[in-house]
Amino acid sequence: MYLLYNTNRKKILKTKRLSSIMVLFSDIPQIKQFYLNIKPNIDTIYNFGVSCGVSLFKCYINTYTYIQTIYNQLYSEYPYFTLSMDNIDFYKQLLFSWIGNYNVEPNEKGWMLTQFLMKNKKLINSKCYETCLPKIPAYLCKDLEFLPKESIDSVTTKYDESVDAIKSIVFGSYKIQEGLSIMKLYDHYTCRSVFRDIPICVDTILPIQKCKNHFINVEYTHPDLKHTIPIDLTHMYLVNNIVLSPLFLHYILSLQPLSYIIDDEYVINIMDQDINMFQLTYYKYIIFDKDQYYVKEWSLPGKYMGSDQENHITTSSSSSDSISDIDHTNKDDSPEKHSPHPEYSSDSM
Structure with missing residues (x-):
């Protein structure tokens, strides 16, 4: 029912x-x-x-647009506002770095960092920054050219002492593969690497001279990574700067949030301003000159990647006569050219 x-x-x-x-x-x-x-x-x-x-x-x-204009005006004309905004930006980056587990550079207008890379791939002094402008408050000087002579002399002396110390340590220990000295002065980064059995001349960093030949794109790749990592060299295009060496990459990659693997299998893809494209491997690095750059190899003392004429890439060169010569040596067909970096040539050995 x-x-x-x-x-x-x-x-x-x-x-x-x-x-x-x-x-x-x-x-x-x-x-x-x-x-x-x-x-x-x-x-x-x-x-x-x-x-x-x-x-x-x-x-x-x-x-x-109005707020951005007012902000830029206040930032450029009022030192204390500049200092406050820099501190806020620094602590924001510090918070993000804590969340993303990566490093942040100190909030100073001038500092120096010395690092060493052992042959077992371990780093020494990975975060030991030293202030090199202690007597000049950051908000009193807007640009490097306004630094007083006493500060310039002090920075130059510290730089010379740092490179001398790196040379003595690297050349005195067979366990060290590379020593790196990075100095930041305002927006300029001076980078020097010392490799075992390759002598380096100590040059003064001031006055700083900028390069004319820049890279359009620099990407770090690794066979075990599914993504590429862009490398920013914007403030490092200075004459005699040594970049993209193994220890240099250790430092640069530690400042970004993406996961990375660094060993002797990485490849760096580079495109320069003349649309020349080439690759840099573990045993190579780059030295900047005023109008060109040089690809060198640190594993063999004093060896260029090809002859001097073949090795550099000038701003007026084409891709057909520059990139192919990096990997092929034709010393009999090319007249010998004086090296702008004799400290890395075989004659200095």
């Missing part, structure tokens, strides 16, 4: 639903007429919403 009641109830509900659907379909002309009646109002509301959105976007752009 109960089962029969439920069955009848379901039939009644089903009949009511069908009746409702029939009524709905029977009212379609009225629904169409109602839609036609309210369509002008819908179009008006839609157009009003679009115009409001465009107006709000324009207002946002104008407000953002």
